[in-house]
Amino acid sequence: MVVAHEDCPARLVPVGTKIIIPSGSFVTLTQALGGNYTVIYNGNMARVDGTDAAALGLEPEVLSFEAPDGELIRESDIWQALETIYDPEIPVNLVALGLIYTVNIDQANKSVSINMTLTAPGCGMGPVLVSDVKYRSALVPNVESVAVELVFDPPWSREMMSEEAQLETGMFF
Secondary structure (H helix, E strand, O other), rough: OOEOOOOOEEEEEEOEEEEEEEOOEEEEOOOOOOOOEEEEEEEEEEOOOOOHHHHHHOOOOOOOOOOOOOOOOOOOHHHHOOOOOOOOOOOOOHHOOEEEEEEEEEEOOEEEEEEEOOOOOOEEEEEEEHHHHHHHOOOOOOOOOOEEEEEOOOOOOHOOHHHHHHHHHOOOO
């Protein structure tokens, strides 16, 4: 059990609705994976992004990017941010799992659009993962808006995973 040191943003699991855990609230830590934390607050499961973990007195995830060369969004920074997001049930990041299909950048509008999928179309954590992708991508320098579309064509399969991810999950054969 931990106590919130300050108001802490979180998202309800599995729907992804934003909430605030008020300062002084008690929460039960149930999972720490990929720099994110799953807690129970007032009987509800919530996910706290690792970048906000200091509000709970936990070690924060710090995303750092090279200083931008101006106003342009670097695609490499988007991919770097995406590699910090882990599937809540599989200890592998979304990029290594092959869940990120495309990243498109509109420099004129300072926006990013991402097509991604899930390991299963009925995955209950879909809204939370989409929120994670939006949240972390928006931390990249010069990004003003992020749109994420969940797509299921082509359907995900283990062959989309990196070899390292296949080895880590025992799916390399």
